[in-house]
Amino acid sequence: MTIEFALPELxxxxxxxxxxxxxxSPGDSVEVxxxxxxxxxxxxxxxxxxxxxGRIGEVRVASGETIRVGQVIVTIDEAAGAAGExxxxxxxxxxxxxxxxxxxxxxxxxxxxxxxxxxxxxxxxAPAPADExxxxxxxxxRxxxxxxxxxxxxxxxxxxxxxxxxxxxxxxxxxxxIREVAGxxxxxxxxxxxxxxxARSRPAGGLGRGAPAPDPGAGVDFARWGEVERLPxxxxxxxxxxxxxxxxxxPHVTLFQKADVTELEALRRRYRERVxxxxxxxxxxxxxxxxxxxxxxxxxxxxxxSVDAAARQIVYKKHVxxxxxxxxxxxxxxxxxxDADRKNVTELSAELGSLAVKAREGKLGLxxxxxxxFTISNLGGMxxxxxxxxxxxxxxxxxxxxxxxxxxxWDAEAGAFAPRxxxxxxxxxxxxxxxxxxxxxxxxxxxxxxxxxLLLALEG
Amino acid sequence: MAAGxxxxxxxxxxxxxxxxIGAGPGGYPAAFHAAHLGMDVTLVDPEPNPGGVCLYRGxxxxxxxLHVAGLLRETEAAAEWGLRFERPEIxxxxxxEWKGRVVGKMTGGLGLLTRQRRVRYVQGRxxxxxxxxxxxxxxxxGDQTLNFDYAVLATGSRPQAIPSLLPGSPLVMDSTDALxxxxxxxxxLVVGGGYIxxxxxxxxAALGSRVTVVEMTAGLLPxxxxxxxxxxxxxxxxxxxxxxxxxxxxxxxxxxxGLEVTLAAEAVERPVRRFDRALVSVGRRPNSxxxxxxxxxxxxxxxxxxxxxxxxxxxxxxxxxVGALAGEPMLAHKxxxxxxxxxxxxxxxxxxxxxxxxxxxxxxxPEIAWTGLSESQARERxxxxxxxxxxxxxxxxxxxxxxxxxxxxxxxxxxRSQRVLGVGIVGADAGELVAEATLAIEMGARVDDxxxxxxxxxxxxxxxxxxxxxxxxxxxxxxxxxxxxxxRSRAGL
Numbered sequence: 001m002t003i004e005f006a007l008p009e010l011x012x013x014x015x016x017x018x019x020x021x022x023x024x025s026p027g028d029s030v031e032v033x034x035x036x037x038x039x040x041x042x043x044x045x046x047x048x049x050x051x052x053x054g055r056i057g058e059v060r061v062a063s064g065e066t067i068r069v070g071q072v073i074v075t076i077d078e079a080a081g082a083a084g085e086x087x088x089x090x091x092x093x094x095x096x097x098x099x100x101x102x103x104x105x106x107x108x109x110x111x112x113x114x115x116x117x118x119x120x121x122x123x124x125x126a127p128a129p130a131d132e133x134x135x136x137x138x139x140x141x142r143x144x145x146x147x148x149x150x151x152x153x154x155x156x157x158x159x160x161x162x163x164x165x166x167x168x169x170x171x172x173x174x175x176x177x178i179r180e181v182a183g184x185x186x187x188x189x190x191x192x193x194x195x196x197x198x199a200r201s202r203p204a205g206g207l208g209r210g211a212p213a214p215d216p217g218a219g220v221d222f223a224r225w226g227e228v229e230r231l232p233x234x235x236x237x238x239x240x241x242x243x244x245x246x247x248x249x250x251p252h253v254t255l256f257q258k259a260d261v262t263e264l265e266a267l268r269r270r271y272r273e274r275v276x277x278x279x280x281x282x283x284x285x286x287x288x289x290x291x292x293x294x295x296x297x298x299x300x301x302x303x304x305x306s307v308d309a310a311a312r313q314i315v316y317k318k319h320v321x322x323x324x325x326x327x328x329x330x331x332x333x334x335x336x337x338x339d340a341d342r343k344n345v346t347e348l349s350a351e352l353g354s355l356a357v358k359a360r361e362g363k364l365g366l367x368x369x370x371x372x373x374f375t376i377s378n379l380g381g382m383x384x385x386x387x388x389x390x391x392x393x394x395x396x397x398x399x400x401x402x403x404x405x406x407x408x409x410w411d412a413e414a415g416a417f418a419p420r421x422x423x424x425x426x427x428x429x430x431x432x433x434x435x436x437x438x439x440x441x442x443x444x445x446x447x448x449x450x451x452x453x454l455l456l457a458l459e460g
Numbered sequence: 461m462a463a464g465x466x467x468x469x470x471x472x473x474x475x476x477x478x479x480x481i482g483a484g485p486g487g488y489p490a491a492f493h494a495a496h497l498g499m500d501v502t503l504v505d506p507e508p509n510p511g512g513v514c515l516y517r518g519x520x521x522x523x524x525x526l527h528v529a530g531l532l533r534e535t536e537a538a539a540e541w542g543l544r545f546e547r548p549e550i551x552x553x554x555x556x557e558w559k560g561r562v563v564g565k566m567t568g569g570l571g572l573l574t575r576q577r578r579v580r581y582v583q584g585r586x587x588x589x590x591x592x593x594x595x596x597x598x599x600x601x602g603d604q605t606l607n608f609d610y611a612v613l614a615t616g617s618r619p620q621a622i623p624s625l626l627p628g629s630p631l632v633m634d635s636t637d638a639l640x641x642x643x644x645x646x647x648x649l650v651v652g653g654g655y656i657x658x659x660x661x662x663x664x665a666a667l668g669s670r671v672t673v674v675e676m677t678a679g680l681l682p683x684x685x686x687x688x689x690x691x692x693x694x695x696x697x698x699x700x701x702x703x704x705x706x707x708x709x710x711x712x713x714x715x716x717x718g719l720e721v722t723l724a725a726e727a728v729e730r731p732v733r734r735f736d737r738a739l740v741s742v743g744r745r746p747n748s749x750x751x752x753x754x755x756x757x758x759x760x761x762x763x764x765x766x767x768x769x770x771x772x773x774x775x776x777x778x779x780x781x782v783g784a785l786a787g788e789p790m791l792a793h794k795x796x797x798x799x800x801x802x803x804x805x806x807x808x809x810x811x812x813x814x815x816x817x818x819x820x821x822x823x824x825x826p827e828i829a830w831t832g833l834s835e836s837q838a839r840e841r842x843x844x845x846x847x848x849x850x851x852x853x854x855x856x857x858x859x860x861x862x863x864x865x866x867x868x869x870x871x872x873x874x875x876r877s878q879r880v881l882g883v884g885i886v887g888a889d890a891g892e893l894v895a896e897a898t899l900a901i902e903m904g905a906r907v908d909d910x911x912x913x914x915x916x917x918x919x920x921x922x923x924x925x926x927x928x929x930x931x932x933x934x935x936x937x938x939x940x941x942x943x944x945x946x947x948r949s950r951a952g953l
Binding site: 160161163164165169172173186187188189190 | 474810811812814815816817832874876877878879881901902903904906908
């Protein structure tokens with residue numbers, strides 16, 4: 001029995017993935033759960049495990065390709081005898097990360113299982129539900145036309161487009177529907193510049209509709225000013241770019257305040273060993289900040305909310321999941337620590353350490369990067385002081401952490417300057433639901449908690 | 461991420477594997493272009509070399525014969541200019557051989573190009589066996605399986621056979637048989653007054669057959685503008701024995717070494733007639749059967765064309781279709797363009813088949829050619845256009861050729877944008893002249909662009925410039941009274 005093994009569901013909303021590596025070749029024997037290919041989705045890299053043991057027949061994907069859920073990856077000639085037991089796992093979507101399964105309930109997809117292949121010279125693989133949306137090995141689709149612009153098509157019905165073939169090709173290349181372009185030439189002829197102008201005038205950013213939004217860089221011949229090299233954006237980069245663009249839709253404000261962490265730093269040094277021995281790894285200021293922020297978020301629920309603008313609702317979360325921005329060679333990743341408010345500093349420190357390692361090794365599961373309600377971004381390691389962190393929507397708050405420096409601080413009681421270790425904190429918040437005073441109160445609470453650690457015990 | 465980056469697992473270097481089925485003017489350009497784009501290409505066709513119907517049994521051999529026919533007519537017309545030739549001796553075997561040499565040279569050249577392009581050529585008939593595999597019934601015997609990432613179907617079309625018109629009879633020819641030029645029958649019935657019937661009818665008439673054309677509709681060349689057809693019809697009425705419009709062939713039977721044909725029309729003298737031979741040219745139909753399409757998701761229209769999208773991709777994402785198989789117009793140059801589009805689409809480029817103008821040429825004498833919007837289409841679709849007609853009587857070049865009475869260059873212009881939307885030409889070399897017009901339409905030229913482009917004198921191409929000049933009725937060689945009245949009334953004078 002030959003199985004056509006198709007790319008299983010990788011997570012909610014994930015429809016395609018880039019193939020990073022193909023781990024098997026035709027003729028290889030594979031075990032159940034052995035990795036077949038390594039793919040990169042929006043933010044996670046993961047191995048797709050074989051659904052059954054057997055011998056690899058055909059490999060239908062290659063590294064570098066973008067493949068869709070439901071697209072056949074390999075055919076597996078099931079090992080004789082193993083067939084019976086192996087078919088079952090094949091039907092269930094392989095859970096995304098090979099690590100501890102995410103909470104995602106792996107219930108079988110409603111459609112015919114990709115593995116339920118008919119005998120060989122059969123009609124094409126049973127169309128999985130995903131096929132209808134976009135057929136599987138389609139050559140790269142041409143750039144999707146721009147989101148329907150409110151403007152009526154300029155072009156008159158029954159007439160060919162008033163543009164030269166080269167201009168039409170250019171429009172296709174940058175994803176502009178030439179029929180929407182107004183021509184500035186004699187009689188309304190459309191020039192290449194008209195297409196560029198149209199592309200620029202379109203609403204940028206895309207409201208998550210996935211349409212490529214041409215920006216001022218689209219179609220520009222940078223080589224005119226010197227040598228350039230064009231490289232594809234990685235998926236992580238593209239996702240980051242999209243998310244960051246979206247964050248401009250929430251008007252946000254940044255407040256700056258320094259926290260005197262002289263005492264806290266002393267405590268951190270004193271208890272570092274102890275935390276390490278208790279399995280908490282290296283106790284960092286960020287781990288402590290996680291604990292402080294978790295308490296602050298419980299005290300200030302508006303910072304732990306999201307806006308559902310369409311429903312005109314504010315969504316208050318009863319859970320506190322905090323994302324920590326991690327710089328990796330694949331790009332910026334934000335693993336999320338769940339229920340930070342219910343964990344002690346040692347637990348948070350341990351978890352933070354393991355998530356950072358996973359992030360750097362590209363082993364984060366997608367679910368490990370979802371559902372955050374607040375983010376901490378630490379640039380202190382690079383020497384940065386204050387900065388203006390950008391929101392990670394739909395979260396409404398993000399705390400930027402700079403490098404702590406020892407400064408001379410006036411001690412009024414002693415009547416003298418004293419050396420104090422000051423930590424620059426920058427809080428950005430969504431001004432739609434968080435007023436300036438709310439934000440200031442939150443930040444002051446965090447600063448106070450850092451300066452007087454006992455507060456946590458009293459109020460946290 | 462381009463699919464062109466390779467989805468092959470079986471092939472050595474990992475290049476995308478493309479199989480092109482059919483090596484006509486759609487298939488071989490698709491194959492060559494795919495190879496040019498770095499793909500691993502196999503081209504399958506039953507003939508020993510690429511060329512398809514166009515080169516073996518269509519455009520090329522018919523044009524070779526039309527050239528011969530044209531020369532014969534010229535020698536007759538030359539009497540008027542003071543040149544009298546003796547009646548030419550026609551060695552039909554030698555003519556056939558010349559035609560064969562033309563075809564051999566062209567197809568042999570394509571064979572060489574196939575090797576130079578490193579395209580694998582497999583002689584045989586291919587059928588799909590699923591969305592990733594084709595099986596070729598090899599001409600040398602046996603089967604060969606071809607696995608592919610993408611296939612391009614380009615199997616073209618064949619003459620439509622009508623059961624009541626004795627398709628099996630040795631006396632009844634289709635265009636393929638007629639091009640064989642087995643003999644020149646004393647009398648020939650041409651069923652169908654389309655371009656194939658008229659072109660081949662002209663050849664046989666020039667070689668000595670008395671030709672009768674029967675056309676079911678009210679005019680020759682259905683679909684073409686009447687003012688372009690009229691000069692041709694006038695000339696053909698002199699060359700052909702008879703042109704019977706609004707007439708159908710009711711039945712046909714072999715009788716006494718010839719054909720007894722019964723015609724049906726409102727008023728036809730002698731409904732039963734006798735011909736030595738008949739040529740049935742009532743249209744062509746796509747070769748979509750026997751291709752194994754049922755093993756894929758490829759869909760067909762009710763007329764048997766393969767349904768394709770703008771990129772020429774069928775409902776089966778790995779399968780493309782181009783040319784006559786993929787729909788009207790069934791023209792070689794349209795197929796060639798589509799073949800390139802398909803190859804580019806497979807390579808992941810943003811290609812689309814979206815021409816503003818597809819030229820059509822009827823290689824009769826005079827030739828008829830049109831491109832872009834035709835006047836009849838404009839009327840059907842309710843598109844208002846200014847029609848600028850420049851008669852060749854006002855052309856110096858046409859006069860030197862002795863062809864003043866049968867030439868016309870016509871521009872269809874959108875009065876608002878002054879854009880040229882269509883061009884129709886009847887006259888000598890109309891097929892060559894229409895190229896400029898097609899470029900003008902594709903580039904979005906306005907009448908002043910054409911008017912202000914210097915054209916060489918004395919050439920027939922000047923008629924395009926002068927027709928454009930008629931937009932303001934400023935042609936130096938022709939004053940169009942009707943245009944003048946129209947412009948005056950538009951100006952409110």
